[in-house]
Amino acid sequence: MEYWFSEMHTPNVKLSIRVDKQVYSGRSEFQRIDVFDSPEFGRFLVLDGYMMLTEKDEFIYHEMITHVPLAVHPHAKDILVIGGGDGGVIRELVKYGDIEHIDLVEIDEEVTRVCREYLPFTACAFDDPRVSLHFEDGLKFVRTKKDAYDLIIVDSTDPFGPGEGLFTREFYGNCYKALREDGIMVNQHESPFYAEDAIACQRAHKRIVESFPKAKVYQAHIPSYPSGHWLFGFASKKYHPLRDLDEKKWNARGIKCKYYTTTLHKGAFYIPAYVEELLSNVEHAD
Secondary structure (H helix, E strand, O other), X not given: OOEEEEEEEEXXXXXXXEEOEEEEEEEOOOOEEEEEEEOOOEEEEEXXXXXXXXXXXXXXXHHHHHHHHHOOOOOOOEEEEEEOXXXXXXXXXXXXXXXXXXXXXXXXXXXXXXXXXXXXXXXXXXXXXXXXXXXXXXXXXXXXXXXXXXXXXXXXXXXXXXXXXXXXXXXXXXXXXXXXXXXXXXXXXXXOOOHHHHHHHXXXXXXXXXXXXXXXXXXEEOOOOOOOEEEEEEEEOOOOXXXXXXXXXXXXXXXXXXOOOHHHXXXXXXXXXXXXXXXXXXXXXX
């Protein structure tokens, strides 16, 4: 008998992956957590029925949300990661020897515990001495910070459930205050392809544009995500994601990636016409 995991992307579209076995199933205070093994995508993490990452393609998401801002900011020392309990962003951040401190704020400690045990390919850098783990509400945590960080990475789940508060105008405004005068914020921006997701994407981008003087969108192709076409937001007090890209400096670091390159960095900000149209009424002109 064959077993399949299916995720509804819209009422009319679903992604199905054949499963070898269910490795873990449990429920935290906030959500249901499942881990499966599959022949095509390897091991994958599911929260409340929604696939969060797969062993086969998680590198795309984690590299693009991490290396894009760090190739632009010339001296990022203090980093805040909100969400990211799977550890993938932390894994990419600790590749930078000049980063001095990383705060990770994850609301659900059980997600991190499960990932430590079952997803070592992402949860492999939590014990780096520069990393401090805080298991609390990211919205409340960031309210208490001012001029504290060079980079904030909002590695949130979808804009409902435990991650809902991380898509509000109040939250983005608090991130602005928590950043230093040349700080950068990046976040996952959902997919622009399906109508319901496109509305959420547009709404989130509008709120970011209202909070930051520079706000752009960039993209990646992630096969296991809805439609495969995924957006990220780049918001900054000072730096432009293309004009301030320092290719020579980043390439000299010798960081090995499977997806990100500085050439791809430039191309990722050239978004399709339908996405330009979706964001045209809220996007900054520069």
